[in-house]
Amino acid sequence: MTDAAATAAPIPVYLRDYEPFPFVVRGVELTFRLAPKATRVISRLTLAPDRVVQGGGVDLRLDGEGLRLISLRINGNALALTPDPTGLTIPATLIPPGEFVLETEVEIAPEENLSCEGLYMSGGMYCTQCEAQGFRHITFYPDRPDVMAPFRVRIESDMPVLLSNGNPGAQGLGWAEWNDPWPKPAYLFALVAGDLQAHRSAFTTASGRAVDLAVWVRPGDEGRCAYAMDSLIRSMRWDEEVYGREYDLDVFNIVAVDDFNMGAMENKGLNIFNSKLVLASPETATDDDYGRIEAVIAHEYFHNWTGNRITCRDWFQLCLKEGLTVFRDHQFTGDMRSHAVKRIEDVMALRARQFREDQGPLAHPVRPESFIEINNFYTSTVYEKGAEVIGMLKLLVGDAGYAKALDLYFTRHDGDAATIEDWLQVFQDATGRDLTQFKLWYSQAGTPRVTVAEDWADGVFTLTLSQENPPTPGQPDKAPKVIPVAVGLLNPNGDEVRPTQVLELTTARQSFRFEGLAARPVASVLRGFSAPVVLERAVAAEERAFLLAHDTDAFNRWEAGRMLAREVLEGRAEAGLWVQGMVRLMQGDHDPAFKALALRLPSDDEMAATLAGRGLVPDPDVIRTRRRALHLALAEALRADLPGLAAPLRGQFAPSAAQAGLRALRLAALGLLGRFDLGAVQAAHLSADNMTEEIGTLAILLENGAGAEEVAAFEAKWQGDRLVMDKWFALQAGLAAPDQTAAVVESLTAHPLFDWKNPNRFRAVLGALSGNHAGFHHASGAGYRLLADWLLRLDPMNPQTAARMSTAFETWGRYDTGRRALARAQLERIAATAGLSRDLGEMVGRMMG
Numbered sequence: 001m002t003d004a005a006a007t008a009a010p011i012p013v014y015l016r017d018y019e020p021f022p023f024v025v026r027g028v029e030l031t032f033r034l035a036p037k038a039t040r041v042i043s044r045l046t047l048a049p050d051r052v053v054q055g056g057g058v059d060l061r062l063d064g065e066g067l068r069l070i071s072l073r074i075n076g077n078a079l080a081l082t083p084d085p086t087g088l089t090i091p092a093t094l095i096p097p098g099e100f101v102l103e104t105e106v107e108i109a110p111e112e113n114l115s116c117e118g119l120y121m122s123g124g125m126y127c128t129q130c131e132a133q134g135f136r137h138i139t140f141y142p143d144r145p146d147v148m149a150p151f152r153v154r155i156e157s158d159m160p161v162l163l164s165n166g167n168p169g170a171q172g173l174g175w176a177e178w179n180d181p182w183p184k185p186a187y188l189f190a191l192v193a194g195d196l197q198a199h200r201s202a203f204t205t206a207s208g209r210a211v212d213l214a215v216w217v218r219p220g221d222e223g224r225c226a227y228a229m230d231s232l233i234r235s236m237r238w239d240e241e242v243y244g245r246e247y248d249l250d251v252f253n254i255v256a257v258d259d260f261n262m263g264a265m266e267n268k269g270l271n272i273f274n275s276k277l278v279l280a281s282p283e284t285a286t287d288d289d290y291g292r293i294e295a296v297i298a299h300e301y302f303h304n305w306t307g308n309r310i311t312c313r314d315w316f317q318l319c320l321k322e323g324l325t326v327f328r329d330h331q332f333t334g335d336m337r338s339h340a341v342k343r344i345e346d347v348m349a350l351r352a353r354q355f356r357e358d359q360g361p362l363a364h365p366v367r368p369e370s371f372i373e374i375n376n377f378y379t380s381t382v383y384e385k386g387a388e389v390i391g392m393l394k395l396l397v398g399d400a401g402y403a404k405a406l407d408l409y410f411t412r413h414d415g416d417a418a419t420i421e422d423w424l425q426v427f428q429d430a431t432g433r434d435l436t437q438f439k440l441w442y443s444q445a446g447t448p449r450v451t452v453a454e455d456w457a458d459g460v461f462t463l464t465l466s467q468e469n470p471p472t473p474g475q476p477d478k479a480p481k482v483i484p485v486a487v488g489l490l491n492p493n494g495d496e497v498r499p500t501q502v503l504e505l506t507t508a509r510q511s512f513r514f515e516g517l518a519a520r521p522v523a524s525v526l527r528g529f530s531a532p533v534v535l536e537r538a539v540a541a542e543e544r545a546f547l548l549a550h551d552t553d554a555f556n557r558w559e560a561g562r563m564l565a566r567e568v569l570e571g572r573a574e575a576g577l578w579v580q581g582m583v584r585l586m587q588g589d590h591d592p593a594f595k596a597l598a599l600r601l602p603s604d605d606e607m608a609a610t611l612a613g614r615g616l617v618p619d620p621d622v623i624r625t626r627r628r629a630l631h632l633a634l635a636e637a638l639r640a641d642l643p644g645l646a647a648p649l650r651g652q653f654a655p656s657a658a659q660a661g662l663r664a665l666r667l668a669a670l671g672l673l674g675r676f677d678l679g680a681v682q683a684a685h686l687s688a689d690n691m692t693e694e695i696g697t698l699a700i701l702l703e704n705g706a707g708a709e710e711v712a713a714f715e716a717k718w719q720g721d722r723l724v725m726d727k728w729f730a731l732q733a734g735l736a737a738p739d740q741t742a743a744v745v746e747s748l749t750a751h752p753l754f755d756w757k758n759p760n761r762f763r764a765v766l767g768a769l770s771g772n773h774a775g776f777h778h779a780s781g782a783g784y785r786l787l788a789d790w791l792l793r794l795d796p797m798n799p800q801t802a803a804r805m806s807t808a809f810e811t812w813g814r815y816d817t818g819r820r821a822l823a824r825a826q827l828e829r830i831a832a833t834a835g836l837s838r839d840l841g842e843m844v845g846r847m848m849g
């Protein structure tokens with residue numbers, strides 16, 4: 001961003017200041033004359049005062065940044081007004097009464113736009129990204145989600161493929177028209193023009209509408225679209241079957257672009273995707289890539305109803321569409337794959353990102369109350385905790401209540417720009433449940449800590465649950481929340497004596513009695529991770545081992561192993577019980593994907609968070625050493641079983657959940673085997689016929705300080721493939737030994753293929769640096785310095801990605817004084833830099849507290 005707006009003093013926006021827009025936009029007609037250095041955007045808006053909010057007699061404010069205004073007319077009469085750095089105000093005195101037409105013509109330069117926001121170029125094609133406030137970089141417009149209008153678009157360009165939202169209209173040589181009948185906010189606008197190839201299919205909706213489907217990619221990539229298309233078709237069917245939601249246009253287009261700030265974008269009828277979330281073949285994509293493609297294709301498709309047909313009144317309501325859509329995509333993946341495995345993976349991700357956010361200086365409520373740069377609030381809290389909140393709501397009102405509420409939500413709010421109040425009202429009306437206390441989940445930041453105490457007397461088992469809601473920035477005191485705690489009871493012989501029951505903890509401390517038991521039971525608490533809380537429970541290691549062996553709830557069975565492993569890594573429990581539990585689990589008859597998850601040790605960052613949560617100062621080197629030692633102890637105990645567990649799969653590759661689970665288990669076993677037999681890993685690497693095993697085995701070699709030759713061979717083989725080379729870069733930065741991390745990263749950034757302006761490549765190297773816990777937090781401060789250097793370099797060009805990647809520093813307060821001083825010095829250096837973006841400036845300011 002080079003315009004003045006980006007460098008002006010940042011002004012926070014507050015939820016409490018919301019005011020409706022005083023005009024309605026009845027129609028939008030846009031003409032684009034595309035040219036890399038001088039694109040003309042001609043806009044014709046039909047406007048009228050909004051009678052509901054008594055508009056009229058007020059100024060008309062349009063947003064616009066970095067636009068060269070060529071002409072401005074109202075009802076055909078030219079106006080000579082000069083825009084300010086953030087937009088254009090048309091004084092009330094110049095606005096005729098009733099409906100009027102406002103025409104503007106502006107010039108922009110997509111080729112010079114390297115921010116991946118607004119209209120920009122990627123790999124020779126034109127594309128757009130408007131959410132949250134990119135449309136104002138394209139033309140003057142009331143760029144806010146509560147202004148919804150039908151759009152007609154005409155694109156003029158010599159590019160062969162010209163796409164926009166809605167249904168195709170007339171077209172000819174060098175031009176095409178598109179017509180989107182569904183009123184939408186400007187953030188859902190999209191345009192693509194390029195030399196693209198289509199992978200096509202078709203879908204007929206439940207009510208008989210024929211929909212043409214296409215995945216558009218650069219020539220040469222057509223062969224890698226089948227899985228994305230298959231995922232789309234399954235998503236469309238699922239949303240009809242599970243939520244009764246049908247698609248509503250004649251076409252659905254997906255376009256893959258190489259330069260993209262995030263995963264994908266749900267523009268109406270024209271989803272734009274980061275190419276890494278579309279393109280897949282067994283040779284180039286891992287099982288995790290396939291899983292993510294399926295989930296993100298579904299997520300963007302599901303937004304058609306939760307986000308597009310019903311959108312957000314203002315950006316504070318972001319979780320209304322994101323929390324719900326994440327919740328829906330989690331349900332979808334569970335249905336497609338395994339609910340137990342999906343839940344474990346989601347909780348691991350929640351703890352790694354959202355708990356980390358909630359327990360640091362960037363903590364904010366699921367519905368924030370102020371922001372400086374809205375793009376900084378596309379966070380794990382809004383998305384993942386937003387989804388957890390919906391999961392709790394569903395538990396509290398039951399499946400039938402949830403289904404009833406969702407039906408009411410879709411009928412009552414179709415076409416609306418809605419709020420969290422609207423959403424909760426729907427649940428109150430559909431189920432009769434008072435949600436006043438529940439609403440605190442939207443307004444209070446921070447992860448509650450729930451403590452469990454138990455008592456056994458006179459045949460009565462009592463569980464006493466207490467909750468504590470720690471202070472977060474700007475929120476020193478908090479009221480108790482309603483926390484659904486799913487509990488089951490097991491007999492000492494392992495049978496379940498009480499099936500899962502949801503206890504509602506609504507006060508600071510509450511007791512729940514279980515009567516009629518013959519013997520003291522073993523409690524399985526917080527089954528399925530029924531609430532996003534930290535559970536504090538002083539349990540003997542033997543009891544954890546018992547639950548690891550017997551719990552009928554798959555999540556809690558995994559959790560028992562996880563907690564035991566954490567305690568061993570903290571030095572609070574002996575390794576033996578955990579190791580033996582794992583050996584038994586591996587010999588048992590369980591889903592291979594589940595076994596693979598059980599074998600995964602808590603990450604270094606998770607251990608640092610655990611220690612910090614107990615008021616201790618984590619030492620990254622000690623954490624790393626202990627983790628390696630426990631891994632070795634497990635390898636030794638499992639020695640006899642490893643060759644069997646690591647055996648190659650038979651038959652043809654399929655990206656199915658079943659095969660993915662088997663491959664994950666094989667790789668986990670190879671990782672253990674590699675502790676004494678790197679030859680077996682090298683052989684597996686050489687014979688790999690799929691990327692999951694090729695990169696997975698390379699990772700094991702690097703973790704063990706080997707793999708130099710294989711790294712070189714991999715580069716020679718894959719240097720022409722951007723997505724695969726991202727993996728190559730990430731692996732080396734992420735797995736470098738602590739003392740060498742900074743040097744390795746520096747040499748990677750000097751590599752001719754290190755195109756730092758490409759967000760995927762930047763993330764591959766610098767994101768992997770921050771994920772290398774002991775390397776990034778090296779006592780020399782070299783990791784901190786290196787990341788700060790690159791953030792400062794990226795910021796003037798792509799502030800969104802720079803700001804997002806700065807969150808590597810959010811945990812700086814956890815560590816020892818030396819590291820804290822070094823990290824803080826880098827934050828201060830960034831903050832003191834002249835011309836810092838609003839995005840990075842806000843993040844660094846919040847992190848410094």
Ligand code: B3K
Nearest residue numbers: 131132264265266375378
């Ligand atoms: N809604 C977009 C995210 C837009 C991010 C803007 N900085 C993708 C998604 O959540 O589906």
Ligand code: ZN
Nearest residue numbers: 299303322325
């Ligand atoms: Zn989304």
